[in-house]
Amino acid sequence: MAETEVYQYEHGEPVAKRVRKGTLLLQKKMQRLCEEVASESKAVQDFLAAVGHCIRIHV
Structure with a gap:
């Protein structure tokens, strides 16, 4: 598997990364919220509040 990744890297192919479901x-x-603001179906203040709810701060 490591050899395959090295081969892909050397030949300019992107190496697949794992992306978590979350x-x-x-x-x-976030994409949906941005589309709603762009179509003016959501106010900027509502957008910012929704983004604030999506952000998680790990302390």
């Missing part, structure tokens, strides 16, 4: 869901939420 990350994909968050990206979909």
Whole structure:
């Protein structure tokens, strides 16, 4: 498997990365929110509040 990755890297092919399911869901939420603001169906203040709810701070 490592040899395959080295071969791909040497030949300019992108190496596949693992993406967590939670990350994909968050990206979909953010994309939807951005589309709603772009279509003016959501106010900027509501958008910012929704983004604030999506952000998780790990202390």
